[in-house]
Amino acid sequence: MQPLIDNARLFGQRPEEFAHLAKGQSPDVLFITCSDSRVVPALITGARPGELFELRTAGNIVPPYASATPTSEKATIEYAVQVLGVKHIVVCGHSHCGAVGAVVRHDDLSAVPAVRDWLAHAAHEPKCSDPGDPTVAEAVQNHVLTQLERLRSYPCVEQGLEAGELQLHAWYYEVHTGTVREHRAETDTFETL
16 A cells, blocks of 8 residues: 555645646546456556546446436446537456456355346346356457447437447457457457557
């Protein structure tokens, strides 16, 4: 913890670098990814403060849209699209994902009931020909595509897509190599950016 504290102290000693941020934010991208500590959106993209609006959930899950049920995820997506006017939404899954791996392996999650309930509520089992693959690459990539389909059911996203004001992107990040792949609809494959 001490190195983090030390950096936070030094970080605050450069106020001139951040003064412009007090005027507000206008990011072009909502970046939805996993809570996993190995996935650092600003590091992966090179984004500076104010350039990415982030939504991090266990397993980069976009829960099904249910208008009667308020959720943090739904509020974040709605705010990003309707208030901030983001032009792009990236759903970025990653290799070695514990959440997706637990779903495809049917892990016993009784010791972590909140995790079990979140995954049962929000995640459909993605197609995976080899659940023993530690990267769970195929499963994660299919899972990311499912999250994109869920996003399309959000009224604000649907409206943005129909108006041509919003684009959706499916990314897969390899934590062991740093490689980022994007889904290409024309070939239905994830290819290196």
